[in-house]
Amino acid sequence: MTELRGFYTLWLREVKRYFRDKVRIVSSFFQPFLWLVIFGTGFRFSGQIGELNYQEYLFPGIIGQALLFTSMFMGISVIWDKEFGFMKEILVAPISRVTIFLGKMIGDSTDAALQGTIIFLVAALIGIKVDPLTYFAALPVMLLITFGLVSIGLTIASFMRSLESFGVIQSFINLPLFFLSGALFPLTNPGIPEWLQTASKANPLTYGVDALRTIILGEAWQPLQALHVNLAVLGAFDVIMIIIGTWAFTRMK
Amino acid sequence: MNKVIETFKLTRMFNELTAVDHLDISVEAGEIFGLLGPNGAGKTTTISMLCTILKPTSGTAKVNGFDIVKESRQVRKSIGIVFQDPSIDDRMTGRENLFMHANLYGVPLSEQKSRIDNVLKLVELEDRADDLMRTYSGGMRRRLELARGLIHYPKVLFLDEPTLGLDPQTRDHVWKYIRELKENHDITIVLTTHYMDEADKLCDRIAIMDYGKIIALDTPAKLKETLEGDVVIIKANNLETLSALITEKLGLQNARIINGTVEVTMKNGKSMLPRIVEVATQNNIFVESIALREPNLEDVFLYYTGRTIRADSSRERHGFLAIARRRIK
The missing domain is CATH 3.30.70 (Alpha-Beta Plaits)
Structure with a gap:
């Protein structure tokens, strides 16, 4: 019972902090807006992808991007807490490290999924057709994608001491995962070299983006994998990352 | 008398350095016990071990009857800690910080509100309780941390340099709260300090610590009497x-x-x-x-160590860094 309340309070903290950061919420509207309106419109006239125009195709990819970037960024809160001391308050509390990790991780995942929700709103705003029911079908998949990604961010952050060093994640993890996920271009395009295909298959986000496209675009999308395969890969990825993350938090001082 | 804390050859090494060296002390129920010494003497390391944050290299201790190594969860439930460095979430309000603490320590839901109101009253922060803590002054943050350490009714309250970096007026305030706590609650207080006057005014007994060892342990009055004179x-x-x-x-x-x-x-x-x-x-x-x-405690320290408590400037640096950190936040 104590563990459950500890979990709840840590989860609530992450969510409260998210809603208090007004600047971030505004900027999280603006970025996908740029991608979908400028990038999306620009490429729309470079050709169709099956029956889809590029903007429609890009939309689930940008959700994937937002989930990835937000999830990774959440690690920063761990460094922040270490730097400003609140981590000590959490670590000496009489609750287990598993609870601490899960509370923070699921709190951060909730924030990331909220960020994904914002993209749905932006999409609706610029005239991409989205069924509200589609959103509710996509929500659990969005969470499934974020659990593993947030765990990576938290794990890396638990080893780091300064906010500055966290910046390397942007170049060494975020961008490669983003570019290799098929968020921006179809991985099935003729002529895409073998190495790129292989690399993208090793990227968990590829399965996430594919699952989101299957749910959001429906019949118009030719999936890379069946939905259940995508979900199984994501689930396995989450389990592994959560185990690693819990271990990382157990050894944190 | 009832021993709330007892250490058994408690030792902690950091590589070659012995920070705490075969410590054998005991703290009685209801007293204010001071660990006095220069920065780097091993005070914080001792407290960290008693709070189960650090594992001893050898030896052990009992806090509220529980072993710090084998029963760390029980120890954590029995203690409250006010760290040397700030440890609040300044993006949350004072009251939210207190609620988080109450939940982390399993305070029954039905009692949370009244306990929080009580501790806020104790440290005179009722008016500011719903402001974000980033708008608090250093002294107010310190008081809130003190209040937080009390919500779960700990048997022992550890205060690590409770007034480091505070202005004289706020120090007086904090001292007042600590004395009131001892008088009105069934609580034992262990504090570390390198301020002689703080140890003198607050503590029932003082252990003077240097290079990881206790070099003298008694009431402030008796320690000063050992100097026999003027x-x-x-x-x-x-x-x-x-x-x-x-x-x-x-x-x-x-x-x-x-x-x-x-x-x-x-x-x-x-x-x-x-x-x-x-x-x-x-x-x-x-x-x-x-x-x-x-004679004051400074003289006592000098008498036992041959040095003034501030003599070693390289050791002092750590303390100044902590002050700087607190000021920035």
Whole structure:
């Protein structure tokens, strides 16, 4: 019972902090807006992808991007807490490290999924057709994608001491995962070299983006994998990352 | 008397350095126990072990009857901690910080609100409770941390340098709260400090710590009595010669030069004053001023270690960094 309340309070903290950061919420509207309106419109006239125009195709990819970037960024809160001391308050509390990790991780995942929700709103705003029911079908998949990604961010952050060093994640993890996920271009395009295909298959986000496209675009999308395969890969990825993350938090001082 | 804390050859090494060296102390229920020593003496390391944040290299301790190594969860439930460095979430309000703490420590939901209102009243922060803590001053943050340490009714409250970096007025405030706590609650308080006056005014008993060892342990009054007498402070134009003369002619062994004066501890200081001036004048030393005072804990520390508590400047740096950190936040 104590563990459950500890979990709840840590989860609530992450969510409260998210809603208090007004600047971030505004900027999280603006970025996908740029991608979908400028990038999306620009490429729309470079050709169709099956029956889809590029903007429609890009939309689930940008959700994937937002989930990835937000999830990774959440690690920063761990460094922040270490730097400003609140981590000590959490670590000496009489609750287990598993609870601490899960509370923070699921709190951060909730924030990331909220960020994904914002993209749905932006999409609706610029005239991409989205069924509200589609959103509710996509929500659990969005969470499934974020659990593993947030765990990576938290794990890396638990080893780091300064906010500055966290910046390397942007170049060494975020961008490669983003570019290799098929968020921006179809991985099935003729002529895409073998190495790129292989690399993208090793990227968990590829399965996430594919699952989101299957749910959001429906019949118009030719999936890379069946939905259940995508979900199984994501689930396995989450389990592994959560185990690693819990271990990382157990050894944190 | 009932022992709330007992350590058994408690030791902690950091690589080659022995931070805490076979510590054997016990703290009685209901007392304010002070660990006094320069920065780097091992005070914080000792507290960290008692709070189960650090594992001892060897030896162990019992807090509230629970072993710090084997029963760390029970120990954590029995204690409250106010860390040397700030440990609040400044993006949350004071009240939210307190609610988080109550939940982390399993305070029953039905009691959370009233307990939080009570501790807020104790530290006089009711008016600011719903403001974000980033708008609090350093002293207010410290008071909220004190309040937070009490919500789960700990048996022992650990205060690590509770007034480090606070202005004198706020220090007085914090001292007042600590005394009130002891009087009104069934609680034992262990505090570390390198402020002599703080230890003197607050503590029932003081352990003077240096290089990981306890070098003296008693009530402040008894510690000062061990010096047997008065401290005489002489300002003169030739300190080295004067100090040597005092040893040679008057047979006083512990003359030392501090801050441009000669200090010497002796029995019957009053009757010795004329003789010191006499010896100085006979040897053509001009005495600018001479004063007499009661010994303080600084003298006690000097007596046992041969150093002033601030002598070692490299050790002092850590303390200043902590002050700087607190000010920035």
